[in-house]
Amino acid sequence: MANGKSHMNKTINIQSAAILVGAGVLGLGLTGCRGDRENEPPRQFFPDLDDQQKWNPQTGSEFFADGRSMRPVVPGTVPFGRTMAVGNEPWAAHWKQERDDLLKADNVFYTGVEGVNEKGEPVYVRTIPASVTVDMALLKRGQERFNIYCSVCHGYQGDAKSRIMEADIGFNPAIVNFHDASFFDQGNVRSRDGWIFHTIRNGKPTEGQPGKFNMPAYGHAVSERDAWAIVAYVRALEASRRGTIEDVPESGRPGLLQKERPASPEAPAPPTPTPGSTPTPAPTTGGVK
Numbered sequence: 001m002a003n004g005k006s007h008m009n010k011t012i013n014i015q016s017a018a019i020l021v022g023a024g025v026l027g028l029g030l031t032g033c034r035g036d037r038e039n040e041p042p043r044q045f046f047p048d049l050d051d052q053q054k055w056n057p058q059t060g061s062e063f064f065a066d067g068r069s070m071r072p073v074v075p076g077t078v079p080f081g082r083t084m085a086v087g088n089e090p091w092a093a094h095w096k097q098e099r100d101d102l103l104k105a106d107n108v109f110y111t112g113v114e115g116v117n118e119k120g121e122p123v124y125v126r127t128i129p130a131s132v133t134v135d136m137a138l139l140k141r142g143q144e145r146f147n148i149y150c151s152v153c154h155g156y157q158g159d160a161k162s163r164i165m166e167a168d169i170g171f172n173p174a175i176v177n178f179h180d181a182s183f184f185d186q187g188n189v190r191s192r193d194g195w196i197f198h199t200i201r202n203g204k205p206t207e208g209q210p211g212k213f214n215m216p217a218y219g220h221a222v223s224e225r226d227a228w229a230i231v232a233y234v235r236a237l238e239a240s241r242r243g244t245i246e247d248v249p250e251s252g253r254p255g256l257l258q259k260e261r262p263a264s265p266e267a268p269a270p271p272t273p274t275p276g277s278t279p280t281p282a283p284t285t286g287g288v289k
Ligand code: HEC
Pocket: 146, 149, 150, 151, 152, 153, 154, 164, 171, 172, 173, 174, 175, 176, 190, 195, 196, 199, 200, 204, 214, 215, 216, 218, 222, 230, 234
């Protein structure tokens, strides 16, 4: 009995040793392929597309009459970017935008500046350029970016009531309130959308102190597209405080007027009763007649 058992143990040991050696040899064979220096052609277990016939760029070729491997463009070839866009605008829009961003060809869109005056100073565009579609999506994007990058100083409503102002760390000059009259004064550069765009992207340098800023630049974080979205939102914030009931479509007015009606001082609103309890009558003279 005891003998038979030890014989079986030996067989198992020999078997597992053989498997181990086998696996080791196979492993060595696999690891010794890539990166080794050898004069023999490499072993290829999965040749896939390793060996293709091709011409390397900028090399000679005996095949073509002009001796060059690279072929000149066939006359009449349409550039790739153009083909993409023709009849396929929605699909190509992403790449077109990427190319435009790289080339920055549209000066007004990428700088907010439309030219220079007689003194050689930049002239900022009055309104958001036509290449920007101002719609609800843009305003929403502007709101989101504004809340992230601007609200901490300028306040969520752009009225300079912000965390930074509460902290009172003494901004000098003070943080600008976008509802200030200067933003509506046509003679003031602040009335120009291009100026707000420019300030977002480049900040407000401190006069006479190169490298110092009254307001930091946000060009690293806010793209040109997003900067225009923020400009649109800043203008919407401004409009929100200057609007009249006439700006609201007629159908929306009744509800608004009701909400806005101030409580008249003669008849103060009754105290809101606690749910489930009978409203207590207003205290009179304590029951004494
Ligand atoms: C760190 C605080 C801070 C942040 C964040 C900030 N600003 Fe300002 N901003 C200022 C201060 C301070 C001024 C006043 C600068 C001055 O008067 O020279 C200012 C001025 C401005 C002006 C007026 C420039 C002028 O003098 O005509 C505009 C427009 C403006 N900011 C827009 C923005 C927008 C949009 C954002 C968000 C992208 C933003 N700011 C983010 C602090 C900030």
